Amino acid sequence: MxxxxxxxxxxxxxxxxxxxxxxxxxxxxxxxxxxxxxxxxxxxxxxxxxxxxxxxxxxxxxxxxxxxxxxxxxxxxxxxxxxxxxxxxxxxxxxxxxxxxxxxxxxxxxxxxxxxxxxxxxxxxxxxxxxxxxxxxxxxFDTAVSIATEAIDRLHSTAEAHQRVIVVEVMGRHVGWIAAYAGLAGGADAILVPERPARIEEVIEHVERRRKEGRKFSIIVCAEGAMVDLGEGAKLISRGRDEWGHERLGGVAQSVAHAIEKRTGIETRVTVLGYVQRGGSxxxxxxxxxxxxxxxxxxxxxxxxxxxxxxxxxxxxxxxxxxxxxxxxxxxxxxxxxxxxxxxx
Amino acid sequence: MxxxxxxxxxxxxxxxxxxxxxxxxxxxxxxxxxxxxxxxxxxxxxxxxxxxxxxxxxxxxxxxxxxxxxxxxxxxxxxxxxxxxxxxxxxxxxxxxxxxxxxxxxxxxxxxxxxxxxxxxxxxxxxxxxxxxxxxxxxxFDTAVSIATEAIDRLHSTAEAHQRVIVVEVMGRHVGWIAAYAGLAGGADAILVPERPARIEEVIEHVERRRKEGRKFSIIVCAEGAMVDLGEGAKLISRGRDEWGHERLGGVAQSVAHAIEKRTGIETRVTVLGYVQRGGSxxxxxxxxxxxxxxxxxxxxxxxxxxxxxxxxxxxxxxxxxxxxxxxxxxxxxxxxxxxxxxxx
Amino acid sequence: MxxxxxxxxxxxxxxxxxxxxxxxxxxxxxxxxxxxxxxxxxxxxxxxxxxxxxxxxxxxxxxxxxxxxxxxxxxxxxxxxxxxxxxxxxxxxxxxxxxxxxxxxxxxxxxxxxxxxxxxxxxxxxxxxxxxxxxxxxxxFDTAVSIATEAIDRLHSTAEAHQRVIVVEVMGRHVGWIAAYAGLAGGADAILVPERPARIEEVIEHVERRRKEGRKFSIIVCAEGAMVDLGEGAKLISRGRDEWGHERLGGVAQSVAHAIEKRTGIETRVTVLGYVQRGGSxxxxxxxxxxxxxxxxxxxxxxxxxxxxxxxxxxxxxxxxxxxxxxxxxxxxxxxxxxxxxxxx
Amino acid sequence: MxxxxxxxxxxxxxxxxxxxxxxxxxxxxxxxxxxxxxxxxxxxxxxxxxxxxxxxxxxxxxxxxxxxxxxxxxxxxxxxxxxxxxxxxxxxxxxxxxxxxxxxxxxxxxxxxxxxxxxxxxxxxxxxxxxxxxxxxxxxFDTAVSIATEAIDRLHSTAEAHQRVIVVEVMGRHVGWIAAYAGLAGGADAILVPERPARIEEVIEHVERRRKEGRKFSIIVCAEGAMVDLGEGAKLISRGRDEWGHERLGGVAQSVAHAIEKRTGIETRVTVLGYVQRGGSxxxxxxxxxxxxxxxxxxxxxxxxxxxxxxxxxxxxxxxxxxxxxxxxxxxxxxxxxxxxxxxx
CATH class of the missing domain: 3.40.50.450 (Rossmann fold)
Known part of the structure; x- marks a missing residue:
């Protein structure tokens, strides 16, 4: 046989x-x-x-x-x-x-x-x-969430030392699973996902409430495909493209960060985790x-x-x-x- | 109110x-x-x-x-x-x-x-x-399994370099969940748990079969409360107590290791993971x-x-x-x- | 007293x-x-x-x-x-x-x-x-190098699975210490630093040589302030600024990646490690x-x-x-x- | 040629x-x-x-x-x-x-x-x-110290939660380099090495001083070959041998732990890191x-x-x-x- x-x-x-x-x-x-x-x-x-x-x-x-x-x-x-x-x-x-x-x-x-x-x-x-x-x-999925969470842990200490807002972009073009799990595990102060379109005002409220309690730093976790209404003119942002026609690195996260900084005056930075989330053991x-x-x-x-x-x-x-x-x-x-x-x- | x-x-x-x-x-x-x-x-x-x-x-x-x-x-x-x-x-x-x-x-x-x-x-x-x-x-549980798995990964490289058998004892006095998950995740060549009493002969067979295929090293994962029949005189081993009346560190693992070494002639070592499995982030x-x-x-x-x-x-x-x-x-x-x-x- | x-x-x-x-x-x-x-x-x-x-x-x-x-x-x-x-x-x-x-x-x-x-x-x-x-x-410094190296390890497996070039940008606006150490520890196929202005042709040669040996994937480590002559028109690239006047995220790395992709036809991706390198334990x-x-x-x-x-x-x-x-x-x-x-x- | x-x-x-x-x-x-x-x-x-x-x-x-x-x-x-x-x-x-x-x-x-x-x-x-x-x-050496330090970090949280003393044995039969570095990096409350024979009384004093300040937990790092005078009868302890003639697992650490527990009444536990220190990436x-x-x-x-x-x-x-x-x-x-x-x- x-x-x-x-x-x-x-x-x-x-x-x-x-x-x-x-x-x-x-x-x-x-x-x-x-x-x-x-x-x-x-x-x-x-x-x-x-x-x-x-x-x-x-x-x-x-x-x-x-x-x-x-x-x-x-x-x-x-x-x-x-x-x-x-x-x-x-x-x-x-x-x-x-x-x-x-x-x-x-x-x-x-x-x-x-x-x-x-x-x-x-x-x-x-x-x-x-x-x-x-x-x-x-x-x-568990590996990606773990890697993202470890990165958020690291970003927490730098956000706190500098009293900054950090917007961290994680994978998820169409769904917010990684953002939600890593945000939960990393103690995020707001999580932006495709499934729940959010207004930038809500995010800013979270940041402001923390500031009133004496914590100027915040961590915002943002899926690549997060839907965020930036207000002024009211369009949901998408990733955008760079001068070579590629999708812009951290497009959504950067738009969110810029809006937060502009409105709150708190220094705001972006980190895009990218491919490290899908590699390795x-x-x-x-x-x-x-x-x-x-x-x-x-x-x-x-x-x-x-x-x-x-x-x-x-x-x-x-x-x-x-x-x-x-x-x-x-x-x-x-x-x-x-x-x-x-x-x- | x-x-x-x-x-x-x-x-x-x-x-x-x-x-x-x-x-x-x-x-x-x-x-x-x-x-x-x-x-x-x-x-x-x-x-x-x-x-x-x-x-x-x-x-x-x-x-x-x-x-x-x-x-x-x-x-x-x-x-x-x-x-x-x-x-x-x-x-x-x-x-x-x-x-x-x-x-x-x-x-x-x-x-x-x-x-x-x-x-x-x-x-x-x-x-x-x-x-x-x-x-x-x-x-x-997931944390304990992760820590044990990381340790087994490390032990693999030393077992292979020295062509040794390593018996690693993980937590589990009454059940084999950690041993089975960490053994699966770590690629163990045998797993000993309380729920499945094993004869030492079976373990030795696994070790010998690998040797025949050219791999003298093996990793045996063993729960603290593993039930193993050592043969000669036929009693299941338990942890034993030291001269101060404390439970012996790695009692079961050491008995298993000794039996393997004696019967196969392959150098066999013991690692007891202990409290590191329940601590930390x-x-x-x-x-x-x-x-x-x-x-x-x-x-x-x-x-x-x-x-x-x-x-x-x-x-x-x-x-x-x-x-x-x-x-x-x-x-x-x-x-x-x-x-x-x-x-x- | x-x-x-x-x-x-x-x-x-x-x-x-x-x-x-x-x-x-x-x-x-x-x-x-x-x-x-x-x-x-x-x-x-x-x-x-x-x-x-x-x-x-x-x-x-x-x-x-x-x-x-x-x-x-x-x-x-x-x-x-x-x-x-x-x-x-x-x-x-x-x-x-x-x-x-x-x-x-x-x-x-x-x-x-x-x-x-x-x-x-x-x-x-x-x-x-x-x-x-x-x-x-x-x-x-050792922590930053460790974090960057771990990321490069992860990127290696994804680069290899997809047969891609990955350009990873690490900290170092004025010096290449982190890039050199993390590149050495991570097995980089080229390292770009401020102290050694490089022509993009050299990088492309490394990528091509590897392809000839059957490895289409390469890892290029690039300091934020790396000096790279992109040829065509011959200017050294700098980070550039985005529409809000901020320094562009991964500016140098993206220029390098674009040039490699254009010249070799191999899919090339960018990862910017950013703030995770300075945070955490x-x-x-x-x-x-x-x-x-x-x-x-x-x-x-x-x-x-x-x-x-x-x-x-x-x-x-x-x-x-x-x-x-x-x-x-x-x-x-x-x-x-x-x-x-x-x-x- | x-x-x-x-x-x-x-x-x-x-x-x-x-x-x-x-x-x-x-x-x-x-x-x-x-x-x-x-x-x-x-x-x-x-x-x-x-x-x-x-x-x-x-x-x-x-x-x-x-x-x-x-x-x-x-x-x-x-x-x-x-x-x-x-x-x-x-x-x-x-x-x-x-x-x-x-x-x-x-x-x-x-x-x-x-x-x-x-x-x-x-x-x-x-x-x-x-x-x-x-x-x-x-x-x-750096890898061994890193692994031992990570383990000590984990043991800290369990020692603190249970208000226990934990004696952790690290590699070093003849020298105390790993013990000293990992002890320093892990925040040890005492470090026992071959080069500096210690009396158990000194260790107990450290433990007692911490207790007086409200911290019943302590971490003692101990090289395999540490020289410790246990007092009563005044011999330096060595590792000892088990019933099969092998060196006893954690011999020195267990003697130290037993002496501390007996004299202070604080629950004391032993962890032997063993081979994990020399394996892995x-x-x-x-x-x-x-x-x-x-x-x-x-x-x-x-x-x-x-x-x-x-x-x-x-x-x-x-x-x-x-x-x-x-x-x-x-x-x-x-x-x-x-x-x-x-x-x-």
């Missing part, structure tokens, strides 16, 4: 915990008599036939490493001519019986479409931002979650539950349809924001 | 996140028009009348600190004459309308009995070991959880839900009867152990 | 280790029978008479905290009318026999001038950037150095060595004239840059 | 920063037209002919890793018959023109003897404990130092300065005779201990 061969790929933005998933898939597959082929650079590797055998030795010592040993890309086979056909040809040529796609919105949408074309596929959800449906949390919690997902993904292949993905519900790892992940953006739980707002100002 | 006065105490072993709970209680109480009195050193402070007013200023800047600003003790008022009466006298004398007890098995049992005597009381569950019923997780996740509990506890007081405690169920904070926490020890989820065992040997 | 009263102030930008210095001054002063008065917000507090008694209790538990319990400012008494006179009046009115000024270029220059006016003063050098003369290193090494400085400063007061400051020479703490600190900018040791350049490309 | 081939080995206990040295040797050797051969497991690999080619690719990505990619052992070729001859035969057979030995007392003594036998050899000093002569500091400072040593070692080979080793003097990397390292144990600088003692009690 020949082994079933499983192709594994990671797509989209990198995320701490990807290597934990890959390692777990390989180790569990060994137990379930599956052979694992690692695809390079997401879906691109399936079109371009870039891959390597993944053995136990190959995945030894990678559990704690950030990034992905397979590389990643945002390549979409449906965006090129013959893309899906080329993917299927690769799978046939290498005698691949199943695909495990680890990724976010984009990757899992492609997986769903591939499944509709008849490919035997299962998924593992991945999102730093925690905005995927179908699952309570995914790996990477995953937290213990993300390694455990990634590992549980990886074991489940191999089990889903072994039991041929095509078109499903591993998901976390409460404390359990369950299988849900791939479509659940991508149906709609999972917005910030309003109860979390409400808890955070107890501490504003 | 005079404010209701709430007494807050922390009892039992310290736990990262206690200050997050206290701060949240104070901030939420302010919104709910409750006044907060901090009791020193757990129940002892209610008997001895040691307390202080807790204001917003007093709890400013404590969110990220380990320990508890209130101090703690293992004092039990039911163990001394007139204890419960003295507690109630203190409450009356200071016009205290409600008590929030933050603690584990011991503290919450006392709370339950006090409630039976008519005291208006609510609880917040606290356990490093994650062995309390009624709640999925509590604050402090809580993880972001524990700060969020502690804060959510604290807000809920103040809400339970405001809505007079006496005899209940804040608990985590899935992603929600709910109220459960105090008795749920202490009914029975919450043992390690066998599914977690099964995932971990995929990676043994 | 009445105690001599010593006034302690911290001026300029905050710096991890300031609290270690303050604590050491207080503890050593107690042994030398000196009384310590803490001045709020640098020289401003001496003009405005804002101060507090510093006792052993007051400085207990601050050793590991970032910032400064005394607050800081960039206030210069020589810049206002009667400034120096008001300082001296405050000193007399409160019977202050000596001043310990902890600060950088600005603070120590003022100290030197005050000394020239007859004030009994000693100094402690402080600079994140390591650009003060008279001393080999000061506290804060000091490293063990900075705590030791700050403590040694503080003990020395109290000893300098006790032995009336006015006009001197504590300094590190090799492994020894010595006294040097205040003027040594401010005579000229201490530029990056070229041997360090040369070692770093072994690893370029 | 054929390249000169250099053999590199790491011997003795592992130490964070070893990989930084190896990487730097390889990169600098490439520039100096030297070829590098990595020897496995210290001197043993030269006898057993276990080695591998070290290329730029092989040492890519190892800068931040703990341990040593070459493995290490305590093997001494002079302790076996024909050992030195076999070493020399290996060198000849593989056409090795020079050896770089990275190690401590043992490894460098062997290097010195090999040099006396005519082998072209240079050294790099390595010691966690900082007890080697000829150099101010070596890599690994090196600090930025140790990576810089290791890298500077590695570059220097390759330069010493290129300039044929046999019988010397790289050493740190002040801020410079210099060459000193190999014999300088091993002439005598470098004891703790008494000025450091004196600074630390300002904070006792």
């Amino acid at each position: 020949s082994l079933v061969k499983v192709a594994v790929l990671t797509g989209g933005g990198d995320c701490p915990g990807l290597n934990a998933v890959i390692r777990a898939i390989v180790r569990r597959s060994e137990q379930r008599h599956l052979e694992v082929m690692g695809i390079r650079d997401g879906w691109e590797g399936l079109v371009e036939e870039r891959h390597e055998r993944l053995t136990r030795q190959r995945v030894s010592g990678i559990l704690h490493l950030g990034g992905t040993i397979l590389g990643t890309s945002r390549f979409n086979p449906f965006a090129i001519e013959d893309g899906p056909e080329r993917v299927m040809r690769t799978l046939q040529r290498h005698n691949v019986g199943a695909v495990i796609a680890i990724g976010g919105d984009g990757t899992l949408s492609i997986a769903r479409e591939m499944h509709a074309l008849g490919v035997s596929i299962v998924g593992v959800p991945k999102t730093i931002d925690n905005d995927l449906g179908g699952t309570d949390y995914t790996f990477g 995953p937290t213990a919690s993300d390694r455990v979650l990634g590992t549980r997902y990886g074991v489940m993904a191999a089990d889903l292949v072994a039991s041929k539950r095509w078109g499903t993905m591993a998901a976390l519900r409460g404390n359990e790892i369950v299988a849900v349809p791939l479509a659940d992940a991508t149906r709609s953006l999972k917005q910030l739980d309003p109860r979390i924001y409400d808890v955070a707002s107890v501490f504003f100002g | 005079s404010l209701v006065k709430v007494a807050v105490l922390t009892g039992g072993g310290d736990c990262p996140g206690l200050n997050a709970v206290i701060r949240a209680i104070v901030r939420r109480s302010e919104q709910r028009h409750l006044e907060v009195m901090g009791i020193r050193d757990g129940w002892e402070g209610l008997v001895e009348e040691r307390h202080e007013r807790l204001t917003r200023q007093r709890v400013s800047g404590i969110l990220h600190l380990g320990g508890t600003i209130l101090g703690t003790s293992r004092f039990n008022p039911f163990a001394i004459e007139d204890g419960p009466e003295r507690v109630m006298r203190t409450l009356q004398r200071h016009n205290v309308g409600a008590v929030i007890a933050i603690g584990g098995d011991g503290t919450l049992s006392i709370a339950r009995e006090m409630h039976a005597l008519g005291v208006s009381i609510v609880g917040v569950p606290k356990t490093i070991d994650n062995d309390l019923g009624g709640t999925d997780y509590t604050f402090g 809580p993880t972001a996740s524990d700060r969020v959880l502690g804060t959510r509990y604290g807000v809920m506890a103040a809400d339970l007081v405001a809505s007079k839900r006496w005899g209940t405690m804040a608990a985590l169920r899935g992603n929600e904070i709910v109220a459960v009867p105090l008795a749920d926490a202490t009914r029975s020890l919450k043992q390690l989820d066998p599914r977690i152990y099964d995932v971990a065992s995929v990676f043994f040997g | 009445s105690l001599v009263k010593v006034a302690v102030l911290t001026g300029g930008g905050d710096c991890p280790g300031l609290n270690a210095v303050i604590r050491a001054i207080v503890r050593r002063s107690e042994q030398r029978h000196l009384e310590v008065m803490g001045i709020r917000d640098g020289w401003e507090g001496l003009v405005e008479e804002r101060h507090e008694r510093l006792t052993r209790q007051r400085v207990s538990g601050i050793l590991h905290l970032g910032g400064t319990i005394l607050g800081t400012s960039r206030f210069n008494p020589f810049a206002i009318e009667d400034g120096p006179e008001r300082v001296m009046r405050t000193l007399q009115r409160h019977n202050v026999g000596a001043v310990i000024a902890i600060g950088g270029d600005g603070t120590l220059s003022i100290a030197r001038e005050m000394h020239a006016l007859g004030v009994s003063i000693v100094g402690v050098p402080k600079t994140i950037d390591n650009d003060l003369g008279g001393t080999d290193y000061t506290f804060g 000091p490293t063990a090494s900075d705590r030791v150095l700050g403590t040694r400085y503080g003990v020395m400063a109290a000893d300098l007061v006790a032995s009336k060595r006015w006009g001197t400051m504590a300094a590190l020479r090799g492994n020894e703490i010595v006294a040097v004239p205040l003027a040594d600190a401010t005579r000229s900018l201490k530029q990056l040791d070229p041997r360090i840059y040369d070692v770093a350049s072994v690893f370029f490309g | 054929s390249l000169v081939k250099v053999a590199v080995l790491t011997g003795g206990g592992d130490c964070p920063g070893l990989n930084a040295v190896i990487r730097a040797i390889v990169r600098r050797s490439e520039q100096r037209h030297l070829e590098v051969m990595g020897i496995r497991d210290g001197w043993e690999g030269l006898v057993e002919e276990r080695h591998e080619r070290l290329t730029r690719q092989r040492v890519s990505g190892i800068l931040h890793l703990g341990g040593t990619i070459l493995g290490t052992s305590r093997f001494n070729p002079f302790a076996i018959e024909d050992g030195p001859e076999r070493v020399m035969r290996t060198l000849q057979r593989h056409n090795v023109g020079a050896v770089i030995a990275i190690g401590g007392d043992g490894t460098l003594s062997i290097a010195r003897e090999m040099h006396a036998l005519g082998v072209s050899i240079v050294g790099v000093p390595k010691t966690i404990d900082n007890d080697l002569g000829g150099t101010d500091y070596t890599f690994g 090196p600090t930025a400072s140790d990576r810089v130092l290791g890298t500077r040593y590695g570059v220097m070692a390759a330069d010493l080979v290129a300039s044929k300065r046999w019988g010397t080793m790289a050493a740190l003097r002040g801020n410079e990397i210099v060459a000193v005779p190999l014999a300088d390292a091993t002439r005598s144990l470098k004891q703790l600088d008494p000025r450091i201990y004196d600074v630390a003692s300002v904070f006792f009690g």
